[in-house]
Amino acid sequence: MSLEIWLAFIVATSFISATPGPNMLLMLSHGARYGWRATTATMSGAILGLALLLGLSALGVSSVLAASPLLFMALKIAGALYLIYLGYQCWYAGSKLSLPSGNANTTASRFKTGLAVALSNPKAILFAAAFLPQFLTPNAPQAPQWLILLSSFFIIEITWQLAYALGGMSLARWLESGRRIQIFNRCCALAFFAVGAALALAKIH
Structure with missing residues (x-):
């Protein structure tokens, strides 16, 4: 792998990761x-x-999912429903920054939640199969690449x-009143609803 290819990967991945997804x-x-x-x-759950x-x-x-639209559809619908459930939780959080779930404040x-959200998008499997190999040099050792x-x-x-996460913490300082917190919760809810709907409507290709 050349330096140019690696730098192209860094730039592309940086933009993709920065996109506000689930x-x-x-x-x-x-x-x-x-x-x-x-x-x-x-973060630890999401990375895992x-x-x-x-x-x-x-x-x-990824090949199995690409060859089985029905399985892919079932997995992404399940993921979309989970994201919509998170949106429901945010919507009814009211004027509090804590979610309605009683154990939401625990580390576990x-x-x-991070693990479940990361796993809720089966399209990431297809993305990995289509995106990462583009930056590999076929005639060079694969493992180091x-x-x-x-x-x-x-x-x-x-x-x-x-x-x-730091941006959210800074935002929390601005959320001084219950009214602002409620607006924030509703905005998060709508965002989760939108991402869930987008995932449900996503196509394999």
Whole structure:
């Protein structure tokens, strides 16, 4: 892998990771609710979820999903419903920054939520299978290249997740009144609804 190819991967991945998707939206929401340190539990779950999806892609599950529209549809509908459920939780959070769930403030709960949100998007498996191989040099050893790409990917992803969590924490300082908090919760809810709907309507290709 040449330096030019690696730099192209860095730029492309940075823009893709920065896009406000389910993971980043969750980091923003949890950053505002619990602070960035507590949100590291959410980040850990999300990173583990991404690692599992990449592992499934490497095992060839991406080919199975691409060849089975019905299975892909079932998985993404389940993921979309979970995101919509998170939106429901945010909508009824009212004027509080904590979610209605009684155990929402626990480290384990945040970790599980991060993991579930990351796993809620089966399209990520197909993305990994289609995106990452474009930056590999076929006639060069594969293992070192995969190590470089995956290490770079996770460093970029973690950096952006932390940035969103810090952004949410800064936003929390502005949310002084119950009215502003309610608006924030409703905006998060609508965003989760939109992402869930987009996932449900996504096509394989």
